[in-house]
Amino acid sequence: SQQGEEDPQALSIQEGENATMNCSYKTSINNLQWYRQNSGRGLVHLILIRSNEREKHSGRLRVTLDTSKKSSSLLITASRAADTASYFCATGTNQAGTALIFGKGTTLSVSS
């Protein structure tokens, strides 16, 4: 079942601009994660935010989590052409034996 839904599906920006992607989910979570996938490659983990956290930073990445709205956002500041990729959110629970549930992804295109 699809838990996370990213918005927008596609985003095109110029180098130097900021990119914001959103993720909504449906059920209670223990954590929410963001992954990046470059064309033809596997997914790479970017950042994990736990349900008791509201904001987290990693380099040019900023993630927020609003559990009351069941939503998260990923902000990439000062984007570069190398940021061109698909970005996926995934939600995890702390129930034993469960797996992450991935959204369908946002395709980001950064032009120079």
Add this chain to the structure above:
Amino acid sequence: DAGVIQSPRHEVTEMGQEVTLRCKPISGHDYLFWYRQTMMRGLELLIYFNNNVPIDDSGMPEDRFSAKMPNASFSTLKIQPSEPRDSAVYFCASSLTGGETQYFGPGTRLLVL
């Protein structure tokens, strides 16, 4: 650590043939996941294992697909017989626990003619 290793990286086969995809997870990871990715259907979870035991195979499309994990360092995904609609990129991923960070392999690009 070398990360998750998948083989082969590319596979081209004819309809009706058996295809076997292989995965070596990161040492110490208790969970192993098999995904399929296509343009039409996106990323689909096929099956996952915990300590070599299949936990949920509800994503396996049909009986032509089977997966095994004979030990903690090796898993296979088999398609027999293969069909053109099985053409996709198949990813293997592993993690310490089910709901935490997953580490993906580079994928196997399968083309069934």
